[in-house]
Amino acid sequence: xxxxxxxxxxxxxxxxxxxxxxxxxxxxxxxxxxxxxxxxxxxxxxxxxxxxxxxxxxxxxxxxxxxxxxxxxxxxxxxxxxxxxxxxxxxxxxxxxxxxxxxxxxxxxxxxxxxxxxxxxxxxxxxxxxxxxxxxxxxxxxxxxxxxxxxxxxxxxxxxxxxxxxxxxxxxxxxxxxxxxxxxxxxxxxxxxxxxxxxxx
Amino acid sequence: xxxxxxxxxxxxxxxxxxxxxxxxxxxxxxxxxxxxxxxxxxxxxxxxxxxxxxxxxxxxxxxxxxxxxxxxxxxxxxxxxxxxxxxxxxxxxxxxxxxxxxxxxxxxxxxxxxxxxxxxxxxxxxxxxxxxxxxxxxxxxxxxxxxxxxxxxxxxxxxxxxxxxxxxxxxxxxxxxxxxxxxxxxxxxxxxxxxxxxxxx
Amino acid sequence: xxxxxxxxxxxxxxxxxxxxxxxxxxxxxxxxxxxxxxxxxxxxxxxxxxxxxxxxxxxxxxxxxxxxxxxxxxxxxxxxxxxxxxxxxxxxxxxxxxxxxxxxxxxxxxxxxxxxxxxxxxxxxxxxxxxxxxxxxxxxxxxxxxxxxxxxxxxxxxxxxxxxxxxxxxxxxxxxxxxxxxxxxxxxxxxxxxxxxxxxx
Amino acid sequence: xxxxxxxxxxxxxxxxxxxxxxxxxxxxxxxxxxxxxxxxxxxxxxxxxxxxxxxxxxxxxxxxxxxxxxxxxxxxxxxxxxxxxxxxxxxxxxxxxxxxxxxxxxxxxxxxxxxxxxxxxxxxxxxxxxxxxxxxxxxxxxxxxxxxxxxxxxxxxxxxxxxxxxxxxxxxxxxxxxxxxxxxxxxxxxxxxxxxxxxxx
Numbered sequence: 001x002x003x004x005x006x007x008x009x010x011x012x013x014x015x016x017x018x019x020x021x022x023x024x025x026x027x028x029x030x031x032x033x034x035x036x037x038x039x040x041x042x043x044x045x046x047x048x049x050x051x052x053x054x055x056x057x058x059x060x061x062x063x064x065x066x067x068x069x070x071x072x073x074x075x076x077x078x079x080x081x082x083x084x085x086x087x088x089x090x091x092x093x094x095x096x097x098x099x100x101x102x103x104x105x106x107x108x109x110x111x112x113x114x115x116x117x118x119x120x121x122x123x124x125x126x127x128x129x130x131x132x133x134x135x136x137x138x139x140x141x142x143x144x145x146x147x148x149x150x151x152x153x154x155x156x157x158x159x160x161x162x163x164x165x166x167x168x169x170x171x172x173x174x175x176x177x178x179x180x181x182x183x184x185x186x187x188x189x190x191x192x193x194x195x196x197x198x199x200x201x
Numbered sequence: 202x203x204x205x206x207x208x209x210x211x212x213x214x215x216x217x218x219x220x221x222x223x224x225x226x227x228x229x230x231x232x233x234x235x236x237x238x239x240x241x242x243x244x245x246x247x248x249x250x251x252x253x254x255x256x257x258x259x260x261x262x263x264x265x266x267x268x269x270x271x272x273x274x275x276x277x278x279x280x281x282x283x284x285x286x287x288x289x290x291x292x293x294x295x296x297x298x299x300x301x302x303x304x305x306x307x308x309x310x311x312x313x314x315x316x317x318x319x320x321x322x323x324x325x326x327x328x329x330x331x332x333x334x335x336x337x338x339x340x341x342x343x344x345x346x347x348x349x350x351x352x353x354x355x356x357x358x359x360x361x362x363x364x365x366x367x368x369x370x371x372x373x374x375x376x377x378x379x380x381x382x383x384x385x386x387x388x389x390x391x392x393x394x395x396x397x398x399x400x401x402x
Numbered sequence: 403x404x405x406x407x408x409x410x411x412x413x414x415x416x417x418x419x420x421x422x423x424x425x426x427x428x429x430x431x432x433x434x435x436x437x438x439x440x441x442x443x444x445x446x447x448x449x450x451x452x453x454x455x456x457x458x459x460x461x462x463x464x465x466x467x468x469x470x471x472x473x474x475x476x477x478x479x480x481x482x483x484x485x486x487x488x489x490x491x492x493x494x495x496x497x498x499x500x501x502x503x504x505x506x507x508x509x510x511x512x513x514x515x516x517x518x519x520x521x522x523x524x525x526x527x528x529x530x531x532x533x534x535x536x537x538x539x540x541x542x543x544x545x546x547x548x549x550x551x552x553x554x555x556x557x558x559x560x561x562x563x564x565x566x567x568x569x570x571x572x573x574x575x576x577x578x579x580x581x582x583x584x585x586x587x588x589x590x591x592x593x594x595x596x597x598x599x600x601x602x603x
Numbered sequence: 604x605x606x607x608x609x610x611x612x613x614x615x616x617x618x619x620x621x622x623x624x625x626x627x628x629x630x631x632x633x634x635x636x637x638x639x640x641x642x643x644x645x646x647x648x649x650x651x652x653x654x655x656x657x658x659x660x661x662x663x664x665x666x667x668x669x670x671x672x673x674x675x676x677x678x679x680x681x682x683x684x685x686x687x688x689x690x691x692x693x694x695x696x697x698x699x700x701x702x703x704x705x706x707x708x709x710x711x712x713x714x715x716x717x718x719x720x721x722x723x724x725x726x727x728x729x730x731x732x733x734x735x736x737x738x739x740x741x742x743x744x745x746x747x748x749x750x751x752x753x754x755x756x757x758x759x760x761x762x763x764x765x766x767x768x769x770x771x772x773x774x775x776x777x778x779x780x781x782x783x784x785x786x787x788x789x790x791x792x793x794x795x796x797x798x799x800x801x802x803x804x
Contacts, residue, residue, distance in 0.1 A: 073274070073374070073382045080511060082482055082536065088780065099519060109482060109511030117501060127372030129383060134484065134537040170388060171328030173274070177691065181274045181382035182330060187371060281712060283683055283737065289579065300720060310683060310712030318702060335685065336737040378490065475676070475776070475784045529774030531785060572790060573730030575676070583676045583784035584732060589773060 002034040003196050004060040008067050011042035011092055018169045019066040022188035031197045042092045042140045048147030062160035062199050067141035069165035073181035075191040076133035077116040078163045081146035082109045086138035102146045110149040114162035119195040128191045136163050160199055203235040204397050205261040209268050212243035212293050219370045220267040223389035232398045243293045243341045249348030263361035263400050268342035270366035274382035276392040277334035278317040279364040282347035283310045287339035303347045311350040315363035320396040329392045337364050361400055404436040405598050406462040410469050413444035413494050420571045421468040424590035433599045444494045444542045450549030464562035464601050469543035471567035475583035477593040478535035479518040480565040483548035484511045488540035504548045512551040516564035521597040530593045538565050562601055605637040606799050607663040611670050614645035614695050621772045622669040625791035634800045645695045645743045651750030665763035665802050670744035672768035676784035678794040679736035680719040681766040684749035685712045689741035705749045713752040717765035722798040731794045739766050763802055
């Protein structure tokens with residue numbers, strides 16, 4: 001089995017992105033499953049194009065895209081991707097879409113095809129705070145999730161796809177006046193491994 | 202230099218206490234400072250008596266008591282200990298004081314004698330979320346803080362004293378339906394070491 | 403123009419439901435728009451059947467269903483209804499669905515057909531905290547929203563449909579040990595009137 | 604009986620202050636108790652001087668100072684005033700004290716002399732969210748509280764003194780991107796009346 005796992009590059013004022021900090025620490029292989037890790041840009045559309053090319057080339061059995069969710073205290077596999085872009089800040093190419101679809105004419109939403117409840121439960125059982133989330137937002141995370149899920153629906157209907165949000169890294173919130181939850185990258189890595197292993201059970 | 206550091210035993214429904222999980226992982230010595238670690242009971246009055254005896258025996262230069270603060274995302278050195286007990290749940294001996302003083306006739310409050318702003322700042326600079334807190338609550342944490350601070354004021358006026366709250370451990374909040382921030386014990390240990398090292402600078 | 407507005411009856415430990423507390427205070431008519439108010443049960447499926455019968459009978463131009471969202475500080479028009487039921491507590495008939503669809507074989511989700519961004523913006527401009535929400539949850543609120551939205555899609559494609567969550571009433575959170583945001587019913591009523599008036603602009 | 608009640612003028616980016624919005628709506632008399640209302644500046648030291656002059660002139664039986672606490676969802680009578688100034692932003696005269704005492708040489712803290720637990724309980728019983736708070740912060744609110752409490756301790760030892768924080772007004776948080784709890788001024792007024800009436804029972 002092979003899983004493609006992506007993390008995002010930094011954006012906004014940050015010099016690191018907790019999702020890539022976790023993904024880049026993943027082993028090449030866990031429990032007999034090959035892991036292909038990739039860092040993608042925080043750019044509407046571009047991230048999805050890169051992931052879709054990788055899917056074509058790598059032919060993975062599952063795709064787990066990850067991103068950071070400031071303010072969240074848990075690892076949160078996402079239940080639903082929506083066909084909607086609405087950005088509060090510009091992406092890394094300066095693009096700031098407002099109330100527009102990801103793919104014109106496509107369905108309003110897709111549910112994750114990966115077993116999100118089992119994924120969250122397995123993390124909790126291993127002592128890592130996790131919960132299913134019902135909103136991946138309206139920024140580049142949801143954009144990537146929707147695009148890839150739509151692509152896979154058309155081309156690889158049996159492929160497991162999910163998007164997983166991770167909390168910020170401690171160093172990102174170690175700022176006077178900020179009070180935000182965080183999670184060590186090593187803990188997020190364990191969460192990703194646990195969820196990868198549960199994918200095919 | 203010698204520092205006495207205490208953590209609390211578990212209480213309520215928990216089988217671990219994040220404060221002792223951190224304190225018991227401290228080295229015996231850091232940056233030339235000896236560390237004496239002690240686990241104390243979650244019992245009004247008793248915890249303080251144990252710490253006061255240890256102070257007499259060990260004659261430390263500083264005393265850092267620690268406890269867990271559910272819901273907090275940061276390591277929080279406390280600014281002030283108040284002469285007040287008001288418990289929402291019973292302590293581990295079944296005692297649940299309501300609106301009464303820690304020490305009858307003693308001052309309403311004492312400020313920490315340790316450099317709390319420098320302690321929080323040093324943690325943040327090392328990438329660990331920390332902030333000065335202005336309330337240690339009204340349960341056994343504040344009780345221990347007030348008692349020890351009062352004792353030291355009378356007997357060892359130059360001794361540095363503070364109480365430090367740490368977030369819960371990830372495994373404590375890895376529960377369906379719970380959404381609380383947490384911190385790895387290893388991260389809390391680093392925070393304590395950083396704060397111990399700053400004490401005498 | 404005519405708008406059908408629903409609120410929910412109480413459920414769980416509560417003796418009132420903030421949504422019906424607001425809806426029952428609505429005038430019969432605002433800005434030339436007739437308002438038909440209805441209280442519906444917190445029962446999967448039943449609430450939707452009642453609303454669908456009312457739609458057939460009343461032939462409204464818009465349907466705004468409302469519910470209470472404990473923990474929210476704002477009035478939140480919902481962006482998306484999902485084809486998913488997942489209840490943490492049983493409904494008022496004792497039914498507690500787990501990970502199942504609202505309507506088997508129907509689309510994963512529908513977006514609101516009412517202008518949710520304009521609705522939230524109009525409230526804020528009038529001084530009432532409001533924001534678009536991207537998750538109506540997985541309980542009876544989302545169930546009603548999805549069912550009605552799906553029904554209208556099939557039968558009355560031009561009809562405006564949304565679900566609006568309101569905060570709890572102050573008296574619901576005036577409980578020792580609870581810390582939850584709340585909103586006066588009178589304020590929620592104003593929010594609903596503002597949103598009803600914006601529907602046809 | 605006579606009660607002096609103060610609220611603060613606006614500060615920072617705000618054009619209103621929820622505390623004065625409540626206090627200025629108080630009646631001149633409630634339950635046979637005369638109410639003297641006063642708006643004070645958000646200036647370290649100055650607010651206290653004005654209140655102390657008013658105490659000398661009016662000779663009230665109780666003094667309730669109020670201020671706004673952004674982020675709080677409840678009316679919170681404060682338990683303790685601390686002898687400490689530490690401002691994150693400058694006051695309305697541009698003064699930004701950092702880690703200094705309110706009154707050099709004075710006690711570290713004073714407890715409120717008003718019955719704060721009874722005050723919070725009475726509000727909750729009337730359906731208004733309230734709770735005792737153990738930190739009035741380190742800005743002008745605590746500064747006024749400590750100064751007045753210290754003054755009264757020296758000059759009018761039997762006088763009841765407290766500081767009460769109220770949530771922001773809805774219109775202050777009706778801003779895109781902001782998610783903060785709020786309370787209608789009319790509700791805060793009722794809370795103040797309830798607490799004034801309980802003072803002498």
